[in-house]
Amino acid sequence: MKRLPTLIALGILAATPTADAKSAKTDTFSGQCHFEGSVRFSPPLTLTPQPGRGEARAAGPCTGTWTDHRGRTHQLDGDRVRYVAANQGEISCGGGTAQGSGYLRY
Secondary structure (H helix, E strand, O other), X not given: OOOOOEEEEEEOOEEOOOOOOOOOOOOEEEEEEXXXXXXXXXXXXXXXXXXXXXXXXXXXXXXXXXXXXXXXXEEXXXXXXXXXXXXXXXXXXXXXXXXXXXXXXX
């Protein structure tokens, strides 16, 4: 059976680091994005939850304020940003419980 990537559309209202911004040199973003991309699951999703992994890759325009790890702010106005994320857990077509992480690249 031929596997086709699943299209995704994501909206980001705010993305902030999980670590304390004072102790970690990380970037932050506050604004909106419209991403389109693909999500791949291994093994392929079924109706019954099973252990598995997912990986998402997407890109699209973002509008808002990006603060880099040096504290400098950049105003985005439709600038292209990439989104990458991965997770693993009990997943199925109907949902599941998975944990993972991801990042935005500008």
